Amino acid sequence: MTDFRNFINGVWVATDKTFDNRDPVDNRLIGRIHEAGDAEVDAAVRAAKAALRGPWAKLKTQQRVELLHAVADGIIRRFDDFVDAEIADTGKPYDLASHLDIPRGAANFKIFADLVRNIPNETFDLETPDGGHALNYGVRVPRGVIGVICPWNLPLLLMTWKVGPALACGNTVVVKPSEDTPATATLLGEVMNEVGVPPGVYNVVHGRGPGSAGEKLTRHPLVDGITFTGETRTGEAIMQAAAVGVRPVSFELGGKNAGIVFADADFDKAVAGIARAAFDNTGQVCLGTERVYVQRPIFERFVAALGERARGFKLGRPKDPGVNLGPLISQRHRDKVLGYYARAREEGATVVAGGGVPDMPDDLAAGAWIQPTVWTGLPETSAVIQQEIFGPCCHIAPFDTEEEAVALANATPYGLAASVWTSNVGTAHRMGQALEVGICWINSWFLRDLRTAFGGAKQSGIGREGGVHSLEFYTELRNVCVKL
Structure with a gap:
């Protein structure tokens, strides 16, 4: 000790x-x-x-x-x-x-x-x-x-x-x-x-x-x-x-960062990028993505793909082969995150993946383990969408137009980061200027040049x-x- x-x-x-x-x-x-x-x-x-x-x-x-x-x-x-x-x-x-x-x-x-x-x-x-x-x-x-x-x-x-x-x-x-x-x-x-x-x-x-x-x-x-x-x-x-x-x-x-996926995005890269942004470090990243907005033509397909990603993580001891997701930092923090999981169910969310505590071996059962979780179906006024959870979870909602995506992403008191996934250069630059955040990634996430400015807008x-x-x-x- x-x-x-x-x-x-x-x-x-x-x-x-x-x-x-x-x-x-x-x-x-x-x-x-x-x-x-x-x-x-x-x-x-x-x-x-x-x-x-x-x-x-x-x-x-x-x-x-x-x-x-x-x-x-x-x-x-x-x-x-x-x-x-x-x-x-x-x-x-x-x-x-x-x-x-x-x-x-x-x-x-x-x-x-x-x-x-x-x-x-x-x-x-x-x-x-x-x-x-x-x-x-x-x-x-x-x-x-x-x-x-x-x-x-x-x-x-x-x-x-x-x-x-x-x-x-x-x-x-x-x-x-x-x-x-x-x-x-x-x-x-x-x-x-x-x-x-x-x-x-x-x-x-x-x-x-x-x-x-x-x-x-x-x-x-x-x-x-x-x-x-x-x-x-x-x-x-x-x-x-x-x-x-x-x-x-x-x-x-704090942040309540949005990931915005347009229908013309490279689908596989967008799914992989949003999965990283939502689940890396068990969702305990200030720059992580807890709100995902997907253009309607690819919405159902994207929800299914991200849910599959969420179910595919291997939980276990840090040095065990193949482990790619750890526990939350503490039992106290898990209680907080589980409170949001319960609230999402109470508010009528559709649980696409996860939503609770995983079954772990006896020697790990007392750890602060939690399932990576994906929801759909909540109103934008939901606490799950408006408040920072800091866990491995995200809510996915559809959008139709670029203007709608901007309005949804900006409808929060936070303004730390966002990621935009599109093959259209014009869309990318317009979104980069319209989103009220300190850093906006285009077709990437957590790509950092340490010479550049880093910090948040709003709260x-x-x-x-x-x-x-x-x-x-x-x-x-x-x-x-x-x-x-």
Whole structure:
């Protein structure tokens, strides 16, 4: 059983208050998490502030770049440790963790380290009233101590997506991983020490949200900015805390993403793409698709094909051969998702596939397993269609015209992502501009160029991450005016 302690100023800190870490595959107790209290959170933030003003600030940009490359290499050097930690926390299949989570988690450090080698700055020549000139130029400086509140669905990937650019820009961080997934954030502390990142640059405090480490971190007056990925209502609470001191926030929040399939689309590719978008990572992806709109001429055929896909997944232990779907993150989350499954039945949905809990072997029966599910027949006002479920499920409805598809897709307070499947270039570009989302994929899903802007519209987020867009949050732009 693993002991997950807080990582503060380069050392491991235990506390008297602990809580359980359980494997979602079979609900076994696999660890004890040391919950950070007021003293530990304060120590972590102050360590980050001291490092910001001390050894980290004294490093030249190239030295920071080299250290962050060493961090990425350290993750790859301990690849098996990180994969094992990720699948123990989340229960996701080995292939998913080893091909996506860990490689991307390492890459995030190199990508943003290389970005800051040549940060673009603006320069202007000004004619002054006395007939002379003045030179104005911009300088990007670190924002300060960044509070990083992480989700549980892609723990290492989404944590390093924030920590990578934060450190590359010269900030220091205090990370609060999800209480469900403490392992890789803790393991990263070992790597930081191994490669020589100065103490206090990277800190980890464990705990929950309200009344625990999460709330304490967001309310600490020495935290200069807060970045968060998770539910919209949690983002609202963090924003209220950040308002004290007028501290900036960067949020990637909930979504109720639509997949739109036109009759002229490549049918097989559309079915495969929507199946990935709906069921990958057991539907626990912020960019996942829970609403599918299919043009009427191919609607019945598409429903049958996606239902067959949903019934074809192999559930089991992460390293068992052929397993391509894991459990939900916890029994608590399964209860929430099953609540929506029950509500769909109550509201009259036709259950095309799934709809409940699968029969699992005795050694897995206590795990957080759930069936991939496809529905049809619900009104657009249904909670199942309007609210984020975060499970392996989707509702399919028909549409007739392009204008109708746009109206259906936009009829939600969320605006994170969408995918459009069509062979018509004109349709593709019109849809890309009409859909109220942060990212719109055409004939693809989860195809990411990390240099591009990423973030949500409406209630799905604030700000953009990725490439130079990350600089907008992790640095402050200072203007220097020199009279010549």
